Amino acid sequence: MAITINGTAYSPPQDARVSLLDLLRERLGLSGTKKGCDQGACGACTVLVDGERILSCLTLAVQVDGRAVTTIEGLSEDGALHPLQQAFIVHDGFQCGYCTPGQICSAIGMAAEVRRGVPSVVTADLGADAPVLSDDELRERMSGNLCRCGAYNGIIDAIRETYATEAAE
Amino acid sequence: MTPFTFARAGDTAEALRQGERAGTKYLGGGTNLVDLMREQIEAPTALVDVTGLSSGIEETGGGGLLIGAATRNTAVAEHRLIRTRYPLLARAILAGASGQIRNMATVAGNMLQRTRCAYFYDEAARCNKRAPGVGCDAIDGFNRMHAILGASPACVATHPSDMCVALAAIGATVHLQGAGGARTLPFTDLHRLPEGRPDIETLLEPGELITGVELPALPFAVRSTYRKVRDRSSYAFALVSVAAAVDLAEDGTVREARLALGGVAHKPWRAFRAEAALIGAQPSENAFRAAAEAALEGAAPLADNAFKIELAKRTITAVLAELTGVSA
Known part of the structure; x- marks a missing residue:
């Protein structure tokens, strides 16, 4: 194997x-x-x-x-950054950058969970097929990734731009 | 980490054969065991990966569900029948750990996870769980997170699971397989209180394997929830948590109730006395507060955790009010 x-x-x-x-x-x-x-x-x-x-x-x-x-x-394809990597740059989703690879991999996994309907502890309606990606939902779902620089607002902006838009389409 | 051998079990019989050998541990997701091995608190000489066994969720003939032991926590919480029939279980799982850890952790591994008492983790501290008989540094130490119910002079640690609190309330049954064959245990009997041997945490026999957990049909669990009170709003262990389900009769009185507490004892704590106190009650803040008093009867605080008693009472009252539409 x-x-x-x-x-x-x-x-x-x-x-x-x-x-x-x-x-x-x-x-x-x-x-x-x-x-x-x-x-x-x-x-x-x-x-x-x-x-x-x-x-x-x-x-x-x-x-x-x-x-x-x-x-x-x-994550990059043919030398081009993954859209979420680009969004982290645009939104200043980091300061020292140490937590960034974990944040980005986590957010990609998180987005796949949302697509298949996995609820979170802040999801009001557990029976809903597609959870709405509010900022509360994003913060809860990303709570396993700490950022000691405190770049959380930029991180959430980058993830929202990349995935909340996708959810709305 | 002490060196160990690693093998994947192809089926339950093979796992049991390997599990019989002294020093062998079954490995689920590893989120707790691997950490404990790195800390030298656990030092198995062989690991048998059992995540390839029994990971489905099936409906039982009686209207319940049988969850395979190796089912990942996320897979349980996202399953439609769990979300719709047992919302308290879905919410309890989702209240625990992080998305990453829930993707790794199995149901049986969650049940068998060990306490997060800081003295258990600290090699320099005395701990009867790690070394029976040496004493407990938590009893006179920083014990804000520790037990208020069912503790002993040997141990005041708490069971850290959220999922298990819901399983206790639901009245689940654990399916086991061992050298002597298969057997079942009521989930509320799986974990023991510390008494004089806090190192023995469950009624599992050596080499015995959890193969699944069965949820009984519990139609009124559609009216159920789980509330966790903690120091930060996510990714933290409970100070106090409450799993509850309420069945209301046509006249609005309580026909039956289920109530269990987390963060308060060495095991997931089913509040049988409080459940009995609720039967026949007209939902009201007073009735719920009386049930909460019954649930915490006999609670004994340590120096730093007396707040948990009132916190538990208020959380029970608030959860029951939420489930029955009473304004509290």
Whole structure:
């Protein structure tokens, strides 16, 4: 078996202790994914596994054997930034930038959850097919990603511009 | 982290064979176990990944639902039948952790997660859960987050799950498989109170595997909810939480009620006395406050957490008022 990372297949590590985060950063040189707390409290290490956002610090690399991982390095196409990456620049969705790759991967996973109708704890009508992406919804759904610079307003603006528009179309 | 072997179980029989060996732990999403292993609090020599087993949600003949043990938390909360028939369960799950963690965590892993007591995590502190008999530094320490019900002189830790509070209120049944065969346990009996052995947290036998959790038919749970009170509005453990469902008779009185509390005890706390106190009551703030008093009867505060008693009473009263349309 193999772990597919941004379209390339890699052998899982022999040592089962290696986290997906350490595999990416220390062994494959994919340092875009960040190590913040390394204990599941900050969201900086968020990546997509088969399109779902997860924390790579709490994932053993061997657990994702046979699955497809997408990191921040895998988002641009033909050298063009992902629309959400561009929106983060336009809206100043960062200051130091350390939480940014996690924020962006998390938001992409979040948008897919909204598309398939996953409710959040602030969704008033649990039976609704398509949750409305209000700012309250965005803030709740993105609460697993901390930004110690406090760039939350820019982050929410960037995500709203990229995905709330999509939801309205 | 101590070295360990890793294997994926292809089926339940294989998992049980591997799980029989000493030092083996079953691995769900890993959101709690991997963290505890990194902290050296858990040091299994073998992990058996059971996420490939039983992850569906099926309707049972009796109008209930059977949720496979490896179902991810997000998958439970987004399932249409959970959202419409058991809103308290969907809301409880969505109140816990973050989107990323809910995508990883399994139902059985959520049940078996361990306390977030800071002294349990701190190797320099005494903790009877980590090292039975050494003492507890939380009892005379910073214990604002700790238990007010069912604690013992050995342990004042709380169970951190939100999902489990809803399962307690619903009256779910846990399906288990072990070397001796299959058995079931009422969910409210799965976790134990600390007494003298806080290191033993459940009634699971060594090597026994949770295969699923069954929700009974509970038509009145359409009128149910979960409210969590915490220090920040998201991504924090509960100070106090309440799962409740109310069945109203034609004359407007309470026919039956379900009530469970989180953040207050070593286990998800079903408030049976309060439920009994509600039967036949005309919904009113006074009636709900009386039930809340019954729920917190016997509560014993520590130095920093007496506020939880009144907070729990007010939250119970407010949730019951919300469910019955009483203005409180």
